[in-house]
Amino acid sequence: ELKVEQNPLFLSMQEGKNYTIYCNYSTTSDRLYWYRQDPGKSLESLFVLLSNGAVKQEGRLMASLDTKARLSTLHITAAVHDLSATYFCAVDGADRGSTLGRLYFGRGTQLTVWP
Amino acid sequence: DGGITQSPKYLFRKEGQNVTLSCEQNLNHDAMYWYRQDPGQGLRLIYYSQIVNDFQKGDIAEGYSVSREKKESFPLTVTSAQKNPTAFYLCASSIDRREWETEAFFGQGTRLTVV
DSSP states (O other): OOOEEEEOSEEEEETTOOEEEEEEESSOOSOEEEEEEOTTSOEEEEEEEOSTTOEEEETTEEEEEETTTTEEEEEEOSOOGGGOEEEEEEEEOOOTTOSOOOEEEOOOEEEEEEO | OOOEEEEOSEEEEOTTOOEEEEEEEOSOOSEEEEEEEOTTOOEEEEEEEEETTEEEEOSSOTTEEEOOSBTTBOOEEEOTTOSOOOEEEEEEEEOOOTTSOOOOEEOOOEEEEEO
16 A cells, blocks of 8 residues: 655744655655645645656745655745645555546645744 | 535534435546545545446445446445544545546535534
8 A cells, every 4th residue: 555654744833934844655656746724624736746856836835756766845935824734745546557546645744834 | 616515514423323425526527536534644535436337445445335326426425334434524526537637626525523
């Protein structure tokens, strides 16, 4: 079974600071996703990463994927309070050539940004 | 507006009772999924379906059942055999075309509590 590990699980940071969330996974996959979840709410898609070396940026968030190292990072630049949420990475565990993806999730990183 | 609708938002179940969670999507997506989320945990896959009248067990299918009689609908029944059903349940759907940059879109969730 594919294992996905995120760290840290809890992150408290001051506004204006930078930090990186890490996502490691155990077996080969060609797709990785980052989601955001606010308390009591559903998941909002942030990034879809499809290939080695892929880098995507949206506002203060930047995600990257290294398929050889089986590692993705979510970098936060100059954090603001609105970024406070739980962030999940998810890896597509479907066999190569199959048409259906099934996601394996990390436990999530609970981010709190304080003034 | 296109989206995924889950109902009810909150559901209370008595011991030994079966309950059904509704999931409807108007995105014309092929694949639909049910995930379970427990506090402090990532999402775990219960069942998934690629086409009408076909579905597969996920990682934690015991005590659950599903049907896929229509492309738009994928209801989940939590049976009395599920001994610890209190959790947040999320339905998702995706286009399921692996050559595309597909991603799963999530409904707003149903919070089930055993009373």
